[in-house]
Amino acid sequence: MNAFCTCPDGRAGSYCKHRFALIEGNQSIVVSDNAHEVEEISEMIMGTDVEAAGIALAEAMDAVERAEEMLTKAKRDFARALRK
Numbered sequence: 001m002n003a004f005c006t007c008p009d010g011r012a013g014s015y016c017k018h019r020f021a022l023i024e025g026n027q028s029i030v031v032s033d034n035a036h037e038v039e040e041i042s043e044m045i046m047g048t049d050v051e052a053a054g055i056a057l058a059e060a061m062d063a064v065e066r067a068e069e070m071l072t073k074a075k076r077d078f079a080r081a082l083r084k
Helices: 008-012 017-024 035-045 049-083
Strands: none
Touching: 008 017, 017 035, 017 049, 035 049
């Protein structure tokens, strides 16, 4: 499966939030008149390495978000401890 995007990252062949959004089924990112076809993308990638890579990416993004929340809390707790 090939997916291309004209954004700078897409043109460079790097991770592109636009392609990821389409794979997630996010129609709001579509600027053409074929947003209704986004649902078909999910069906096309089922059972492929694209689906597996997308799942792994989403899990990693969730882990990063949780780690950032933990870091923010730890910094706040550290700052409070220094004020005691």
